[in-house]
Amino acid sequence: MSAPVIIWFRRDLRLQDNLALEAALKSGAAVIPLFIFDPNILNSRRISSVRLKFMLSALESLDGSLRAYGRRLLVRHGEALPTLQNLIEQSGATALYFNTDYTPFAIQRDAAVSEALSIGVHTYHDRLMMPPGSVMTNDDTPYSVYSPFKRKWREKRDERLHIAQYTISAEKLHDLEGLQNDGLPDLHALGHSSTVDVPQTSAEYVSSLLDRWVDERIYGYKDGRDMLGDPHTAPLSATSFFSPYIRFGILSTRTIYWHCREAYENATDKAGRESVTKFVDEIIWHEFYTHVLWHHPHVVDHNFNEKYDAIQWRHAPDMLAAWQNGMTGYPIVDAAMRQLNATGWMHNRARMVVASFLTKDLLIDWREGELYFMRRLLDGDLANNNGGWQWAAGTGTDAQPYFRIFNPLSQSQKFDPTGAYIRAWIPELRDVADRFIHEPHNAATPPNNYPAPIVDHQLARQAALQMFEAAKKSEVN
Ligand SMILES: Cc1cc2nc3c(=O)[nH]c(=O)nc-3n(C[C@H](O)[C@H](O)[C@H](O)COP(=O)(O)OP(=O)(O)OC[C@H]3O[C@@H](n4cnc5c(N)ncnc54)[C@H](O)[C@@H]3O)c2cc1C
Structure with a gap:
């Protein structure tokens, strides 16, 4: 040979x-x-x-x-x-x-x-459709805002979106004879254990996931993507659940992209086309954050925006533990954290809510949340996770401004209106009446095995605003 x-x-x-x-x-x-x-x-x-x-x-x-x-x-x-x-x-x-x-x-x-x-x-x-360096401003600097990045990405994309074409056969692959093969270890041999049932990974399964998405489910994406979903189909709510597969390259984003182009052509109305476009926009977020990490590797452990380096985050191990264990007394936050702990996955809307809660209500450093997510997520991806956390904390590229603070109660009412998501993940709240499901401590007889809120959102909001303003002032001085 x-x-x-x-x-x-x-x-x-x-x-x-x-x-x-x-x-x-x-x-x-x-x-x-x-x-x-x-x-x-x-x-x-x-x-x-x-x-x-x-x-x-x-x-x-x-x-x-x-x-x-x-x-x-x-x-x-x-x-x-x-x-x-x-x-x-x-x-x-x-x-x-x-x-x-x-x-x-x-x-x-x-x-x-x-x-x-x-x-x-x-x-x-x-791994990316457009590699770092290929989507730059007209001055040849990296983008730090998503929307113009997306526009440039869309302008330039087709130049390089080649789908790999080849056939595989035994003759083309080495028989490994004479080569020591250590074989695949089991999880315990690597010093780990996990009781989480991980999703299927066979090529056939992944291909069927993609087909079902582009044939049908993608058309409901735009309207449904923010809703936390019927728990009985979770985590397959209205989103694709592609993230763990993209994380390990089990599914190629180029393949997804070309299937989306077909779905766009096949859409029967404007709403369908808009839904496909919205979905591709999300895939471009993945490209954007990977470019950000490549151009600015300091973001791994530091604020993208150095203006916020002076923030005095709170050291509060008990509150951090309550957040991690889904015991904050805010049902939407607790449901999401329990979903993460039980399944290794969390809906995007819920990720934004819990990240805002940790940084803006508990005033705990985004790095604590980033690390906890990385240790729990099936799709844990350094670039996306860091980008998401810094966005929520207000310290990152294109971040939500520090004064826009999610209200966990209204987020809960809006994105889990029936409380189905909350009830799915918090058994203690299953029997709470609908009108108290988002704030069970206000019920005439609050459930005695579920905590009261560990912070008052309105007070915490004021403290967060002061904390950010103080950091900005100290940067000016
Ligand atoms: C605090 C925080 C942490 C996050 N950590 C991760 C992470 O570790 N790994 C990860 O893949 N995503 C992360 N995200 C982004 C997003 O929440 C997930 O990609 C999404 O929930 C995965 O579910 P899906 O595949 O069903 O998404 P869909 O809505 O179906 O989106 C399709 C794909 O687009 C990409 N995408 C969607 N939203 C984003 C986004 N905001 N940023 C970057 N890419 C996106 C993902 O590759 C996703 O699989 C994080 C978001 C936040 C707010």
């Missing part, structure tokens, strides 16, 4: 529409499909047991898809560079292919790999 090449899977755990895989297959050499469990990632502070469980399932599915060709995924444990060097030496591989990842850790790791290896290293912009 002639010298092979390696495709290194990272956040692109799929065989379809994968640009690095396309190039590796087209090289004509036998392709070694590789995944590396890197201790630097496994030991990171943002690691999440539930996300790891989901990723293991995705890797099993990837291995399953390769088995259909009579081949396997090669799994190794170790730091990326020595692991790659070792495999290159053992296999005689002449080239390495992978798709670019845009986090600060990945950028550094990949630069070190590219520099140290003596074989050809080929990288592709597959």
Whole structure:
């Protein structure tokens, strides 16, 4: 057999529409499909047991898809560079292919790999439709506001939206003979455990999820996306639930995009077309925040807007714990946090509500919430999560202004009008009458196993405004 090449899977755990895989297959050499469990990632502070469980399932599915060709995924444990060097030496591989990842850790790791290896290293912009640097202002500076970014993105998109085209066969894939394969570990072997049932990851399932979305559900997106949803279908409310699949590249955003273009053509009315457009706008948020992280890596641990560095966030471990455990006495906040803890997922509207509550009602640093989310979310994504948190805290790009503070009561009344979402996640409130479901402490006999509100929203709002104004003043002085 002639010298092979390696495709290194990272956040692109799929065989379809994968640009690095396309190039590796087209090289004509036998392709070694590789995944590396890197201790630097496994030991990171943002690691999440539930996300790891989901990723293991995705890797099993990837291995399953390769088995259909009579081949396997090669799994190794170790730091990326020595692991790659070792495999290159053992296999005689002449080239390495992978798709670019845009986090600060990945950028550094990949630069070190590219520099140290003596074989050809080929990288592709597959994770984003428009890579960082390709959507810039007319002055060639990065955008820090979403709407003009979106307009430019839409202007430039078609130049590069190529869907990967290839066929896979056993002959094109290396048989891994003579190569040690560590195999996929179970969650416990990685030092983690999780009782959360993670969603399915097989290629067939993901494809059916996408089909059902673009054939039918997408047309209800614009009107339904903010509603917290019927609990019996949650988390499949009116949103796509694609985020965990996009997080690990199980589903390609290019594929989603082209299916949306078809859905747009197939729409029978203006409302349908608007719904598709709105959905694509959300995918562009993902591109926007990834660009922000790439251009401004300091946002990982710092305010995007340095003006707010002087904020004196409150140190309140008991309140933080109440928020984390869904025991704040604000049903909408508690339902959302319990949904997160039980399923690893939370609706976008609820994410905004709980993030606003932590930062503006409890006056706790957004970094506490960001970290907690990363440790719990199936879709935990450094760029999106950081962007969402800094938006809610008012410290980020295009953030909501600090003086616009969500009122948890009106958010609850508006987006969960029947209280179905609250009742689904807070059993203590199941029997509370409809008119008290958003503020059960006001009922004639409040439920005795559910806490009273831990803060008064109106007082907290005033304190938040003062806190932000003081920070702004100290920046001026
Ligand atoms: C505080 C906070 C934290 C968040 N953390 C994450 C995170 O860790 N990972 C994550 O993927 N999203 C995050 N989001 C964004 C958003 O809440 C989720 O992407 C969305 O809820 C996922 O559900 P869906 O796939 O059904 O979304 P849909 O509404 O169906 O949207 C489709 C896709 O568009 C993208 N998208 C939608 N909204 C946003 C957004 N506001 N920002 C960036 N991309 C978006 C996602 O890739 C999503 O899968 C966060 C938002 C907030 C306010």
